[in-house]
Amino acid sequence: MITAISIESLAVARGDRPLISGFSLALEAGEAVALAGRNGAGKTSLLRAIAGLIRPSAGKVTFRGDGGEIAPEDAVARDAHLIGHQDGLKLSRTAWDEVRFQAEWSGGTAAAARAACARLGLSSLLNLQVRKLSAGQRRRLALARLAASPRSLWLLDEPLAPLDRDQRGVFGDLMAEHLAGGGLILAAAHDPLPIAARAVEIGGGQIGGGEIGG
């Protein structure tokens, strides 16, 4: 289980262009960080770099668990979950197939998947094809996959956008419980998160922060 992450002078480039450089951050169990930054500042890129999907051009991310340092690949493969801009759902499968697959894939159980769905008010929708769900319902499905996965590092990329007010509250509760249970949350968001979180601004006005010259 991941109990702490430290990011040291990380640099991320996209297509030859440096985007983020010298980014450092330390995150402990029970802590949440809200990443803010302009469109194109590199929030998504940063989250993907932490998840190991993008290779940083410099710096490193260290994961620590109860038993000392964990190799990044292992840490991510066993204990991280990413909610991206896209929900990663297959339109042609049923909601239940999608939640259960992801829960089991992340090391959870079908029972946990069912509980997470109930929590997010999806129980009555589980037999529908994902294609038939509304945008908010799809996002809730993606969040149910997250909640059903026994993973302590949550990397969230604007998780709340299409949710209605009630559901934002529900997900806020889920995040609070996750933190209380020793989880870590790193969330990119343009709006304030419904939990207490340390705010970190990336990008600002410097090179690569805003836009890229055509």
Added chain:
Amino acid sequence: MITAISIESLAVARGDRPLISGFSLALEAGEAVALAGRNGAGKTSLLRAIAGLIRPSAGKVTFRGDGGEIAPEDAVARDAHLIGHQDGLKLSRTAWDEVRFQAEWSGGTAAAARAACARLGLSSLLNLQVRKLSAGQRRRLALARLAASPRSLWLLDEPLAPLDRDQRGVFGDLMAEHLAGGGLILAAAHDPLPIAARAVEIGGGQIGGGEIGG
């Protein structure tokens, strides 16, 4: 040019289930309506029904222009634009190809497209493939397509979600200008819009409003 819409006791069903029924609304040039409602209440379905993409199960939508009533197909084909949950952009084309195509398709000009892009801070990104844009940049591209299209009825489905604060301001200005120029805006949103808009709640707690039984 559309100068008024009136919706009379519209009913929309999705897959055999009644979703909205008896919905009435009148909208005049220069007016904006903010549709609110829970996830799955039917906001998207309503907007698509107004756009003629879904056939309502009862009721009707009447469009009026300077010269009297306009047939719904004509009104929509010549004077409406829809921003959906998805941006409708082709990942493999360049940003500029996408804006220009849509502007011309909607009856606008390349010059208008360029101006809209400048307005939304996209000028330096126009040579990039859409695949390389961040979520907020893509949405801005979709909004630039809207702004470049000479269409008076704007149907917006959560248009602001992935935008950063500055860009929300910019789009707020665009909306205000559109209204000042005699446009009509019908926007579904979970957060307050950056312009003055009449709030209309759909769904509430009644049958079909919240969720659909599995």
Added chain:
Amino acid sequence: MRAFSLIFRRELALSWTGGGGPVLALGFYLAMASLLPLALGADPARMTAVAPGFAWLVLALASLLSLERMFERDFEDGALDLIALGPAPLEMTALAKGLAQWIAIAAPLALLAPVVVTALGAPVGLAPIVVACGLIGGLGFCFLGGVGAALSLGSRRGGVLIALIVLPLFTPPVIFGAGAIEAFAAGLDWRTPLLLLCAYSLAAGALCPFAMAAAARNALS
């Protein structure tokens, strides 16, 4: 007309630009053609007999290969909504899509066909009829395929529909084309089958857009 040229150019760009263009078609055809002798043995007599039929197969396959993209992408990424809200009826969009598919994929293959057929040992004199059949038949394949692509939108079993609906429709042009080539080679009357092929393809080009548009509308709603 302006709308048609807009959507047609868009479709053409989507299926044609980026990576190769004609070179890609040539490579595809060559690769297919070089497999034929490998599978049948190098015996020229055998190959000569199969070569024209094989050219057909390649055309049909190529038109099936990119079928899925014809409507599905636009449908799933929301672009079809915006196109439907445009000035032109969906029928015209469907026509443009079919024609673009034809120009971008079927036509280059048809033009290359005689080269390959000749390399496989068929007499050079067959070239004109092979090109003619390829161009005309390709038109039919593109539109029939388009109907399948539109029908399978948003349905759970799209591929099944394509297979059951489109492939039977492929049969007549395949027969007419093969007949025309064979008659030409044998010095018989090739005009009749070619005319039939023409008629079939033109009918497909004229009627299929309606079916495609209806299917797309149904999927959107």
Added chain:
Amino acid sequence: MRAFSLIFRRELALSWTGGGGPVLALGFYLAMASLLPLALGADPARMTAVAPGFAWLVLALASLLSLERMFERDFEDGALDLIALGPAPLEMTALAKGLAQWIAIAAPLALLAPVVVTALGAPVGLAPIVVACGLIGGLGFCFLGGVGAALSLGSRRGGVLIALIVLPLFTPPVIFGAGAIEAFAAGLDWRTPLLLLCAYSLAAGALCPFAMAAAARNALS
């Protein structure tokens, strides 16, 4: 192991439902097989000679049909990100995808092949070797095709590009399979080519997942 069975079942479900790959491939196969007699004219002797090789070739080509979907969907809708964050390395996912493709598409084709070959006039006795070649060769085709599908992720052109990348790699299995069938028909030693086919397909199954995973990682980054 649990992870493997999970992802394998997911892939299988996705290619059976939704896309309907197998039925499209089967339909294509049948349509092409019915084209052969038309293209060759009614002379049965000719056809018998060509039938097995032709059936084999069409089988190889039919496996190209749903290749595009193998990685692209998961890539574009973000599902591949989540799979990559799972307990299993991408290599294993690639293996599962290749095997699922095999079971869902190549195996039905292989089982149908003898029917087609017999219908075309080849002796019924060829059935076992045709099935064996189809099953074994199909494995190779699926994995080689997977490499093409993974490599073309994020590219501007799908179908035809994949086919071009993949067809040269199809050369050895096509040769071995055709050789085995022909040798069997002629009463010669068919074991050697069949073993070669086996070896090639197994090697492809063992090595291609690495190439597929590397290509997918490259596309994700």
Added chain:
Amino acid sequence: MLQFLVNPERFMAFSRWAAPLLGLIALGLAAAGLALDFQAPPDYQQGYTVHIMFIHVPAAFMSEFVYACLGVASFLSLIFRHALAAAAARAAAPLGTGFTALALITGSLWGRPTWGTWWVWDPRLTSVLVLFLFYVGYMALEGAIEDEAKAARAAAILALVGLINLPIVHYSVVWWNSLHQGSSLLRAGGPDMPAVYLAPLLLMVFAYMAGFGALWLVRIRGEVWRRRAAVAAMRAAG
């Protein structure tokens, strides 16, 4: 990126004089080879068409040699993420395609008078055709992915897969033809080549190699310049 900017200095310094030198060597060798060639008597069977040999055989040889270079460069760029190696692979592909096309074209031009047909499905010919297709696929793939770094890596993976596969293709094709009674007209060439032909042929082979070396270096230099210009443009854009 850094690595790329450090190492290339040395490469650029080296290639500045090496490329023209190789070019001169190529021209000299080719001149000598062609001079010897035209002194040689017309072949008693093939007549003057034998001159095609001096273009054809080295081109056929180069088509394989360049693929080997491409494979090695791809391997280095894939494993060590060496940008110069990626540039080298990218630069080699069109040259290889050119040589292969030349071998195919001169071969079929030669085949018309000698074998009476433009093309036969002989193992050697077939495997050259497959090699050509590999090149075409490589270039098509690289051209179809817009992000340059990603395109380079994808193409490198394909090149490696091809490198492993080419010998198998070659032997399978040889084996195929021995199984199916191929047309026995050919088995092109033979080792028993008289010295009057062998000497100019060898000269031509070396001329081709030097010429390839020169063109390759020039093309890699072009790649490096292009990258530098892109970096400069990016800096300027801020």
